[in-house]
Amino acid sequence: MDSTLNNTSEEELVAQLRAQNPRAITLLYRNYSAALYGVILRIVKQEEVAEDVLQESFVKIWTAFPTYDEQKGRLFTWMLNISRNLAIDKIRSKQYRVGSKTQPMENTVTSHLVSADGIKPDHIGIQEMTGQLNPDQKVIIDLMYFNGFTQSEVAEELNIPLGTVKTRARMAIKFLSKLIK
Amino acid sequence: MNTQEYIDSGVLELYAAGGLTPAESEEVERLAAQHPAVRTALEECLQTMEAYALTHAQAPRPELEKQILRHLQATAETSTASAGKVLPLNPAAASTSARETSRWWQIAAVILLVLSAAANVYLYSRLRDTRHELLTAQQTTRQYALQVHQLENRSLQSENLLGVLRNPQTLAVQLKGVTQHPQAQATVFWNQETKEVYFDPANLPAAPSGRQYQLWALAQGKPIDAGVVKATESTLLRMKSIEEAQAFAVTLEPEGGSVHPTLEEMYVMGNSSR
Numbered sequence: 001m002d003s004t005l006n007n008t009s010e011e012e013l014v015a016q017l018r019a020q021n022p023r024a025i026t027l028l029y030r031n032y033s034a035a036l037y038g039v040i041l042r043i044v045k046q047e048e049v050a051e052d053v054l055q056e057s058f059v060k061i062w063t064a065f066p067t068y069d070e071q072k073g074r075l076f077t078w079m080l081n082i083s084r085n086l087a088i089d090k091i092r093s094k095q096y097r098v099g100s101k102t103q104p105m106e107n108t109v110t111s112h113l114v115s116a117d118g119i120k121p122d123h124i125g126i127q128e129m130t131g132q133l134n135p136d137q138k139v140i141i142d143l144m145y146f147n148g149f150t151q152s153e154v155a156e157e158l159n160i161p162l163g164t165v166k167t168r169a170r171m172a173i174k175f176l177s178k179l180i181k
Numbered sequence: 182m183n184t185q186e187y188i189d190s191g192v193l194e195l196y197a198a199g200g201l202t203p204a205e206s207e208e209v210e211r212l213a214a215q216h217p218a219v220r221t222a223l224e225e226c227l228q229t230m231e232a233y234a235l236t237h238a239q240a241p242r243p244e245l246e247k248q249i250l251r252h253l254q255a256t257a258e259t260s261t262a263s264a265g266k267v268l269p270l271n272p273a274a275a276s277t278s279a280r281e282t283s284r285w286w287q288i289a290a291v292i293l294l295v296l297s298a299a300a301n302v303y304l305y306s307r308l309r310d311t312r313h314e315l316l317t318a319q320q321t322t323r324q325y326a327l328q329v330h331q332l333e334n335r336s337l338q339s340e341n342l343l344g345v346l347r348n349p350q351t352l353a354v355q356l357k358g359v360t361q362h363p364q365a366q367a368t369v370f371w372n373q374e375t376k377e378v379y380f381d382p383a384n385l386p387a388a389p390s391g392r393q394y395q396l397w398a399l400a401q402g403k404p405i406d407a408g409v410v411k412a413t414e415s416t417l418l419r420m421k422s423i424e425e426a427q428a429f430a431v432t433l434e435p436e437g438g439s440v441h442p443t444l445e446e447m448y449v450m451g452n453s454s455r
Contacts, residue, residue, distance in 0.1 A: 033245075037241040038238040051245055062257065073227060074227065130236055169191050170190075
């Protein structure tokens with residue numbers, strides 16, 4: 001995996017952010033902008049909007065940092081959630097709402113990555129492997145992660161029992177977990 | 182709790198993928214804090230989702246870096262400036278103490294807010310009770326005032342009547358039941374000087390609906406209308422003044438009274454000659 005995202009650097013970064021070291025902002029951006037932007041773009045689907053949301057995300061990460069609690073989870077997860085929530089709020093605002101729920105599953109992920117700059121080879125490797133993920137399982141993870149659906153909304157959208165949503169979510173993440181090890 | 186069962190349920194995966202409601206998420210966090218096994222399993226799910234997120238990584242336009250960093254710098258400066266503080270030489274220590282001070286202010290503000298809210302609730306409920314009590318008291322007062330007024334009226338009437346009755350000029354005429362109505366009885370009080378007539382219908386049976394008793398004075402053998410007997414609670418009724426009468430009689434007449442008495446319906450009669 002990306003060496004800039006390992007635990008040591010995250011710890012250092014947290015310490016610098018806490019000390020309000022100005023260099024920390026630049027470090028934060030360089031380390032995480034691609035990861036956050038990719039997720040945001042996957043959610044809002046328009047580059048212009050994604051850039052706005054990315055800026056909003058960094059502002060929020062910066063201003064809300066005093067509330068970040070290391071005991072509760074990793075910095076990256078916390079930042080991903082901030083970006084995801086802002087992006088999902090965006091697509092739920094009026095101009096995005098129409099049609100977004102009916103066809104949420106366009107498979108544009110690969111094409112994004114092929115055209116993207118600065119993608120590290122091992123990402124493509126994982127990307128190719130996630131292609132092996134059972135589509136029935138993948139759709140559940142994606143609806144929740146990229147569309148902000150709750151488990152019951154997923155069950156309703158796909159017309160399957162709640163128990164099946166849980167089982168498939170578990171199998172999907174088990175499968176992905178094996179891939180990254 | 183069976184932690185393995187909980188881990189196997191898939192709820193941790195839902196948490197990591199963001200498919201739980203805030204309340205459900207809090208429950209997961211709570212259990213993860215309590216059970217190390219849950220925490221470890223959750224950790225793995227989160228790392229997997231991080232990795233999954235990374236597979237979508239895509240660098241934004243390089244120009245965006247300058248723009249966003251400038252914006253962040255501006256945000257940081259604005260928040261410092263709006264706090265109205267001079268940047269201290271030792272920013273870490275000063276900001277810590279500032280943060281602590283502001284935290285104490287926050288705590289104090291929250292406590293004050295809670296106290297004030299509680300006081301508001303308490304005072305509002307007291308206000309409502311008091312308003313209710315005031316309303317009840319006002320109604321009672323109005324009722325008492327009405328009763329006092331009625332009593333005053335009645336007492337005034339009684340005094341007047343007593344004055345009439347005690348007047349030596351007043352003649353009390355007992356009217357006795359005629360053959361058809363032996364139980365009936367009434368009294369006429371007639372002031373010889375002022376000619377005022379009062380009537381006490383005490384022992385007359387209640388008049389049937391649509392009909393009224395009427396008092397007559399008999400002078401020189403002719404009946405003179407002395408007024409109809411209104412149904413009231415008063416014991417004494419003021420009737421028409423009568424100049425001359427040898428006798429008084431009461432008949433039952435259609436409502437409003439008649440010009441001539443219906444002699445067949447006579448109830449009581451009494452002589453007023455001295």
